[in-house]
Amino acid sequence: MSRRLQEGRAQHQRYKEDVEKRGKSFYPYAMFHDTVMSLVVVAVIVALACIWYLTAEVNEDGSSGSGALGVLYEDKADPGTTSFIPRPDWYFYFLFYLLRIFKWPDSVILGTVGIPTIALILLLALPFIDLRRERRLVRRPVAVVAVILTALSMGVLTYKGAVAEEGSEATGLVPEWIERFSIPPGDASEGAEIFSVSGCLNCHQYAGEGVPNLGAPELTEEGNKNRGVQWQIDHLECPSCVTPGSPMPPYEDLGQDNLRKLAAFLEASKGEAAGGEAAG
Amino acid sequence: MAITPPPARRRKRRMDKVMPLVMMPVNWLEERSGLVGGLKYFLFRKVPSDINWFHTLGSATLTAFIVQAVTGVILAMYYKPHPDTAYESIRYITNEATLGWLVRGMHRWGASVFIILIFLHMARVFLFGAYKYPRELNWIVGVMLLPLAMLEGFTGYLLPWDQTAYWATVVGINLNGTGPVVGPFLAQFLRGGDEIGTDTLTRFYAMHMLLLPGAIMGLIGLHLYLVIRLGVSSPPWSKDAAGSEREERPSGDPGLVRPRARGRVAK
Numbered sequence A: 001m002s003r004r005l006q007e008g009r010a011q012h013q014r015y016k017e018d019v020e021k022r023g024k025s026f027y028p029y030a031m032f033h034d035t036v037m038s039l040v041v042v043a044v045i046v047a048l049a050c051i052w053y054l055t056a057e058v059n060e061d062g063s064s065g066s067g068a069l070g071v072l073y074e075d076k077a078d079p080g081t082t083s084f085i086p087r088p089d090w091y092f093y094f095l096f097y098l099l100r101i102f103k104w105p106d107s108v109i110l111g112t113v114g115i116p117t118i119a120l121i122l123l124l125a126l127p128f129i130d131l132r133r134e135r136r137l138v139r140r141p142v143a144v145v146a147v148i149l150t151a152l153s154m155g156v157l158t159y160k161g162a163v164a165e166e167g168s169e170a171t172g173l174v175p176e177w178i179e180r181f182s183i184p185p186g187d188a189s190e191g192a193e194i195f196s197v198s199g200c201l202n203c204h205q206y207a208g209e210g211v212p213n214l215g216a217p218e219l220t221e222e223g224n225k226n227r228g229v230q231w232q233i234d235h236l237e238c239p240s241c242v243t244p245g246s247p248m249p250p251y252e253d254l255g256q257d258n259l260r261k262l263a264a265f266l267e268a269s270k271g272e273a274a275g276g277e278a279a280g
Numbered sequence B: 001m002a003i004t005p006p007p008a009r010r011r012k013r014r015m016d017k018v019m020p021l022v023m024m025p026v027n028w029l030e031e032r033s034g035l036v037g038g039l040k041y042f043l044f045r046k047v048p049s050d051i052n053w054f055h056t057l058g059s060a061t062l063t064a065f066i067v068q069a070v071t072g073v074i075l076a077m078y079y080k081p082h083p084d085t086a087y088e089s090i091r092y093i094t095n096e097a098t099l100g101w102l103v104r105g106m107h108r109w110g111a112s113v114f115i116i117l118i119f120l121h122m123a124r125v126f127l128f129g130a131y132k133y134p135r136e137l138n139w140i141v142g143v144m145l146l147p148l149a150m151l152e153g154f155t156g157y158l159l160p161w162d163q164t165a166y167w168a169t170v171v172g173i174n175l176n177g178t179g180p181v182v183g184p185f186l187a188q189f190l191r192g193g194d195e196i197g198t199d200t201l202t203r204f205y206a207m208h209m210l211l212l213p214g215a216i217m218g219l220i221g222l223h224l225y226l227v228i229r230l231g232v233s234s235p236p237w238s239k240d241a242a243g244s245e246r247e248e249r250p251s252g253d254p255g256l257v258r259p260r261a262r263g264r265v266a267k
């Protein structure tokens, strides 16, 4: 038997004796604190519910205006709309934002699976990693630093996820794109229009516009990959069929016509240098 | 103090009559189950004298969970898990059902409070070094509760079937799909098919109100059993921490030979 275990047992034995001898009874002492705290918790929850409901207005048509704590509900789910910004509940923001740091396809797995799994394994293994009996914080500098770093990084990521700008509709930029990247008129230019209003910029960047999410690639030079129009259409219809595991939502609801135009636009997007040549 | 013996005596006589009536069912229950003794043990067990407000975070978390369970049951009485009706039932609960907004609001915000409290409780356990021998197992049970609680949040988020709910879940499930080997199967399983629709909603509903809460309740039970069995640790900075080494403890410490367990278990 290791010395450490022996020490631990002796200490727990002492603990039991001390508690028996000098401890106080759970009821009423500890129970009093617990009850006060529980009442505070319930009061906070009720208060949040009240603020949420009472500050939000319900409009004539039954839709909900935004109050101090946001809307009561959004519009009904509509798989056909594509400009909608996917946003998880706030306690997933840190994961969501983490994904901006990683890029598709190499390291996205690190963000979605890698880091959370490593964190969980570390947590599970903690009692077997830190075997010392020492509990005083001044003697556990590593633990203290670890807590501060974890709290800070989760706090910062959550905050950044919360204030992250959302890819706006960028219709106004379409003429500039057409000009700058020599997007040919016709399908490709109409595709640019569709691109700017279909929510693509919530995940992709185009010429610096939009926000990078979920590791989605920048699309300014998508055409240089020479995927071909049909490939683009297939990918847009069902991204995960073409690129297994793709988190990009399917866009078949846009309709064949629009998809063809989008694909033409993407294929014509060859960045500034190569602008124009092979488009058409 | 002005004592008026006659009424007091009368009161005592009344008590003598009433007490057996009160005690009869209690004794009946105790004789057949031992539950009363168990409850007495729970209530009158000794805890370290230096525990403080930080130790209330665990029961605060428990309270938040109970709020979720109670409000969740009420919501389930009105909620209709189908893409055609879910959104409408949520609106009905919010706008028309009596105090429905309060129940829904408490459930919605209680979820956030629950998550915050879990993290705070975990931080306090970590900072107190309370995961060390002999409490390793209880720490592990706690760590298992953490992702389960977050999954509750994830599955519950879809249920209102509004735009945020839908699109966040589209992306969330797709992200599951990026996982190696099991990822695509997991995504397929969560969706219940190739597209997010009726089957996804009922699946999420079943997980949200049966599978996950069941698992959480089981683990909380185990967690609390271990807390009671092992006792909570004193704050590490306490000069008088239970179990700390003290020089003035001679081997024949008379303090060690004392009557065993006064009134701990009523038998």
Ligand code: HEM
Pocket (backbone or CB within 6 Å): B054, B055, B056, B057, B058, B059, B061, B062, B065, B118, B121, B122, B125, B128, B130, B131, B135, B138, B139, B140, B141, B142, B143, B144, B145, B146, B220, B223, B227, B231, B232, B233, B234
């Ligand atoms: C549903 C969530 C949870 C509930 C309801 C819960 C409840 C409790 C309660 C009531 C206590 C005793 C009082 C206290 O120390 O606060 C406790 C202690 C403890 N909890 Fe939790 N807990 C939860 C989650 C967790 C998590 C996520 C962890 C860690 C990863 C954890 C680890 C521990 C440990 C190690 C103790 C013993 C502390 C000591 O002996 O000082 N618990 N828990």
